[in-house]
Amino acid sequence: MTAEFSGQITLDGPSGTGKSSVARQVAQQLGAHYLDTGAMYRAATVAVLDAGVALDDKVAVARAVSAATIEVGTDARREKVKVDGVDVRQRIRGAEVTRAVSPVSAVPAVRRLLVARQRELVNGADAVVVEGRDIGTVVLPDATLKIYLTASPEVRAQRRAGQLGVTDPDKIAALAADLRRRDDYDSRRADSPLRPAEDAVVVDSTDLAQEETVAKVVALALDAVRTGQAS
Numbered sequence: 001m002t003a004e005f006s007g008q009i010t011l012d013g014p015s016g017t018g019k020s021s022v023a024r025q026v027a028q029q030l031g032a033h034y035l036d037t038g039a040m041y042r043a044a045t046v047a048v049l050d051a052g053v054a055l056d057d058k059v060a061v062a063r064a065v066s067a068a069t070i071e072v073g074t075d076a077r078r079e080k081v082k083v084d085g086v087d088v089r090q091r092i093r094g095a096e097v098t099r100a101v102s103p104v105s106a107v108p109a110v111r112r113l114l115v116a117r118q119r120e121l122v123n124g125a126d127a128v129v130v131e132g133r134d135i136g137t138v139v140l141p142d143a144t145l146k147i148y149l150t151a152s153p154e155v156r157a158q159r160r161a162g163q164l165g166v167t168d169p170d171k172i173a174a175l176a177a178d179l180r181r182r183d184d185y186d187s188r189r190a191d192s193p194l195r196p197a198e199d200a201v202v203v204d205s206t207d208l209a210q211e212e213t214v215a216k217v218v219a220l221a222l223d224a225v226r227t228g229q230a231s
């Protein structure tokens, strides 16, 4: 563990580029807190699905999210995601939630609620790594270091397949289509679309092993602190 880092690191990028895996490891190496904001939008989606409201009814969607108690931890070594006291760590990664999460997260009132929670969760921390889609652009615009993580669509689909143990080419093609669909939705929404912050460092992990990606981000973070650079 390195204790030299203090500040905020944001990690944004399209689906399946390795944000969660990389952000968690970077946080562990730097002794920092870690916040997975995608898990918060997924937990909000659980609340919406359980309330049984139509995904295109923005008022009802926002009401369902606001009525739920969503708890997400910031310990990089222990994942905590609860909705109304129930552990939903597994459920939020399932197909039902993954299909519904982009429409839910495009609702401005939902974003207002969760962005406020995200800032509350990280603003007291000495060192924190936060990953998502709009962290560098909206949630923490004054972060110490902003990373925008990319990888080719083919590599991302292969990695997701590896994560899920999928080998059937048709199923891999379906995973690729799902990544594309989510990226399109997240990039085209009016409120806080997925895009790199102007001052983000773009890291393309297509040809990097995960440990190399982590090492690159850690080096950039230590460099940002040494040079006193506020991005």
Ligand SMILES: Nc1ncnc2c1ncn2[C@@H]1O[C@H](COP(=O)(O)OP(=O)(O)OP(=O)(O)O)[C@@H](O)[C@H]1O
Pocket (backbone or CB within 6 Å): 014, 015, 016, 017, 018, 019, 020, 021, 022, 038, 159, 160, 162, 163, 205, 206, 208, 209, 210, 211, 213
């Ligand atoms: N060079 C690399 N950099 C990052 N992740 C990699 C790399 N090589 C392989 N992976 C793997 O890619 C998979 C996808 O990573 P992860 O789930 O962290 O992505 P993500 O961007 O958080 O996805 P999503 O936005 O859909 O939640 C993981 O199994 C991870 O271990």
Ligand SMILES: Nc1ccn([C@@H]2O[C@H](COP(=O)(O)O)[C@@H](O)[C@H]2O)c(=O)n1
Pocket (backbone or CB within 6 Å): 015, 037, 038, 039, 041, 042, 101, 102, 103, 105, 106, 131, 132, 133, 134, 135, 182, 186
């Ligand atoms: N800052 C964020 C983070 C996530 N989203 C939405 O949640 C979906 C799930 O995110 P994962 O990182 O867990 O895959 C994502 O597709 C976005 O719709 C967001 O809007 N803003």
